[in-house]
Amino acid sequence: xxxxxxxxxxxxxxxxxxxxxxxxxxxxxxxxxxxxxxxxxxxxxxxxxxxxxxxxxxxxxxxxxxxxxxxxxxxxxxxxxxxxxxxxxxxxxxxxxxxxxxxxxxxxxxxxxxxxxxxxxxxxxxxxxxxxxxxxxxxxxxxxxxxxxxxxxxxxxxxxxxxxxxx
Amino acid sequence: xxxxxxxxxxxxxxxxxxxxxxxxxxxxxxxxxxxxxxxxxxxxxxxxxxxxxxxxxxxxxxxxxxxxxxxxxxxxxxxxxxxxxxxxxxxxxxxxxxxxxxxxxxxxxxxxxxxxxxxxxxxxxxxxxxxxxxxxxxxxxxxxxxxxxxxxxxxxxxxxxxxxxxxxxxxxxxxxxxxxxxxxxxxxxxxxxxxxxxxxxxxxxxxxxxxxxxxxxxxxxxxxxxxxxxxxxxxxxxxxxxxxxxxxxxxxxxxxxxxxxxxxxxxxxxxxxxxxxxxxxxxxxxxxxxxxxxxxxxxxxxxxxxxxxxxxxxxxxxxxxxxxxxxxxxxxxxxxxxxxxxxxxxxxxxxxxxxxxxxxxxxxxxxxxxxxxxxxxxxxxxxxxxxxxxxxxxxxxxxxxxxxxxxxxxxxxxxxxxxxxxxxxxxxxxxxxxxxxxxxxxxxxxxxxxxxxxxxxxxxxxxxxxxxxxxxxxxxxxxxxxxxxxxxx
Numbered sequence: 001x002x003x004x005x006x007x008x009x010x011x012x013x014x015x016x017x018x019x020x021x022x023x024x025x026x027x028x029x030x031x032x033x034x035x036x037x038x039x040x041x042x043x044x045x046x047x048x049x050x051x052x053x054x055x056x057x058x059x060x061x062x063x064x065x066x067x068x069x070x071x072x073x074x075x076x077x078x079x080x081x082x083x084x085x086x087x088x089x090x091x092x093x094x095x096x097x098x099x100x101x102x103x104x105x106x107x108x109x110x111x112x113x114x115x116x117x118x119x120x121x122x123x124x125x126x127x128x129x130x131x132x133x134x135x136x137x138x139x140x141x142x143x144x145x146x147x148x149x150x151x152x153x154x155x156x157x158x159x160x161x162x163x164x165x166x167x
Numbered sequence: 168x169x170x171x172x173x174x175x176x177x178x179x180x181x182x183x184x185x186x187x188x189x190x191x192x193x194x195x196x197x198x199x200x201x202x203x204x205x206x207x208x209x210x211x212x213x214x215x216x217x218x219x220x221x222x223x224x225x226x227x228x229x230x231x232x233x234x235x236x237x238x239x240x241x242x243x244x245x246x247x248x249x250x251x252x253x254x255x256x257x258x259x260x261x262x263x264x265x266x267x268x269x270x271x272x273x274x275x276x277x278x279x280x281x282x283x284x285x286x287x288x289x290x291x292x293x294x295x296x297x298x299x300x301x302x303x304x305x306x307x308x309x310x311x312x313x314x315x316x317x318x319x320x321x322x323x324x325x326x327x328x329x330x331x332x333x334x335x336x337x338x339x340x341x342x343x344x345x346x347x348x349x350x351x352x353x354x355x356x357x358x359x360x361x362x363x364x365x366x367x368x369x370x371x372x373x374x375x376x377x378x379x380x381x382x383x384x385x386x387x388x389x390x391x392x393x394x395x396x397x398x399x400x401x402x403x404x405x406x407x408x409x410x411x412x413x414x415x416x417x418x419x420x421x422x423x424x425x426x427x428x429x430x431x432x433x434x435x436x437x438x439x440x441x442x443x444x445x446x447x448x449x450x451x452x453x454x455x456x457x458x459x460x461x462x463x464x465x466x467x468x469x470x471x472x473x474x475x476x477x478x479x480x481x482x483x484x485x486x487x488x489x490x491x492x493x494x495x496x497x498x499x500x501x502x503x504x505x506x507x508x509x510x511x512x513x514x515x516x517x518x519x520x521x522x523x524x525x526x527x528x529x530x531x532x533x534x535x536x537x538x539x540x541x542x543x544x545x546x547x548x549x550x551x552x553x554x555x556x557x558x559x560x561x562x563x564x565x566x567x568x569x570x571x572x573x574x575x576x577x578x579x580x581x582x583x584x585x586x587x588x589x590x591x592x593x594x595x596x597x598x599x600x601x602x603x604x605x606x607x608x609x610x611x612x613x614x615x616x617x618x619x620x621x622x623x624x625x626x627x628x629x630x631x632x633x634x635x636x637x638x639x640x641x642x643x644x645x646x647x648x649x650x651x652x653x654x655x656x
Contacts, residue, residue, distance in 0.1 A: 112377035141174075146307060153281065160318060
């Protein structure tokens with residue numbers, strides 16, 4: 001059962017991810033991103049990370065995607081204009097190299113990662129809100145606090161890059 | 168039950184520089200709406216005061232070295248060295264940006280806040296003892312720098328620079344994070360010292376292939392941040408498009424911090440498996456030196472030229488990393504200090520001569536600088552001679568110690584090619600000096616404004632730093648040697 005669910009949602013995630021890139025219209029891409037986020041949430045749930053799965057659905061698939069769609073609609077972004085001839089180099093070199101990288105990585109995952117100690121579904125404990133909260137506010141308190149500086153920078157960046165023209 | 172997680176006073180003390188910088192940055196944001204358009208310089212003075220206080224804090228924090236916050240960061244000689252270095256780079260940037268911002272009518276508190284927060288990120292990076300903290304620090308530093316690169320909103324090239332830097336940087340960061348995931352998957356920890364112990368212990372059969380893959384993936388992220396080949400493509404466009412004081416900052420601060428985490432992760436955590444990562448660092452060092460130096464020969468834009476030169480210097484420092492030894496780490500530390508002074512100084516001169524809209528950044532615009540502004544020309548020559556590696560300057564001892572460490576580690580080919588490419592480099596640096604001193608000024612050229620107080624201080628400080636490292640290198644080198652040895656303990 002676990003394996004079937006995993007394969008199903010992993011396949012959906014990958015398919016939506018590819019679709020996200022190849023779609024010409026930004027709305028279609030954004031909707032594929034919802035698919036990726038949703039299937040990732042299921043994968044987290046399969047691993048036993050309940051809190052992360054819920055946060056993934058509420059924050060990413062919900063709030064952030066709504067924001068994305070709003071921005072796309074506000075900017076009135078239409079279909080991407082075609083840029084012929086420009087990306088021949090990227091097509092010739094990029095796609096084979098990407099295939100090589102992915103092939104190499106999957107070979108290495110197969111080959112190098114220890115099998116018996118590998119992931120077993122549902123065996124993971126510590127995914128409850130209590131565990132996550134405990135980890136964040138005790139062991140990893142410092143990175144958590146520094147993240148607030150990161151958010152401050154994001155606000156500043158929005159002010160700087162979106163302000164009115166100088167003069 | 169969580170009482171043992173409460174940080175002690177000593178631990179807060181070790182984090183004091185970051186706390187001071189964050190407080191100063193936030194204070195500037197609060198005061199920004201309260202200061203009038205003509206009074207923004209006050210916020211710059213505030214940023215300077217914050218940086219100086221953080222410099223003091225970084226030095227006194229070393230009086231009680233040790234780990235803090237559940238071993239997430241560690242204050243040792245290495246961290247202190249780089250903290251002082253990145254804070255000094257921040258000080259020089261703030262000093263040198265006043266005239267530039269006033270000329271572009273772009274003075275605002277956000278600029279200073281972003282510089283301070285970027286320095287916070289770099290301080291966290293260099294003292295991080297654990298991969299998650301390291302990653303957060305890297306992101307804080309990088310994202311602030313992306314915004315700074317696009318700070319002049321109306322400049323098309325600045326927009327291009329910011330977008331390119333942001334997209335490629337995020338891509339590289341993803342590789343770094345993937346590598347972190349691998350190493351966590353293999354060892355079950357993200358603490359650098361614990362990773363080393365697991366890799367050293369003989370009773371655990373660790374899959375060396377998986378650890379090497381993690382090391383390679385993380386190297387992609389680090390190499391991007393320090394603009395080492397083949398991940399250097401962004402550097403010329405970004406340095407050219409970004410405001411010159413920001414380019415000065417980017418080429419010294421984040422680069423030094425990037426090399427600091429590279430050294431700490433590879434020498435401390437991956438030290439036991441050095442036979443598997445030295446070959447690709449070796450290749451990267453060679454490619455970076457060759458590409459940087461030869462591409463710089465063809466440049467006419469001084470900012471682009473300095474960008475390629477900064478790639479080339481990343482190559483020399485990679486040679487030091489490729490030794491994988493404590494003397495190599497010490498040489499890299501010394502070189503980064505010397506490089507920070509001379510490179511920031513060179514960029515400060517460029518920002519002075521560039522004029523409104525940064526139109527005068529070609530080599531021809533330097534013509535007759537020696538008669539127009541003798542002091543600027545003389546100081547620029549000091550920085551350029553140091554970048555070449557002429558004796559009595561910091562650049563000479565930097566190169567000397569790096570190649571000495573390389574020879575001691577039997578990296579003969581790398582040493583020979585490094586020396587050959589630095590001979591090539593002499594050509595394009597000397598070309599600038601020749602144009603400044605030998606070619607007369609173009610008639611009808613508008614007068615350069617006199618050096619402002621901030622610029623003058625920054626220039627003199629960089630020049631004194633460059634010369635001090637060239638004449639009395641031993642104090643800095645001894646400190647670097649002692650703290651480099653701690654990495655491979």
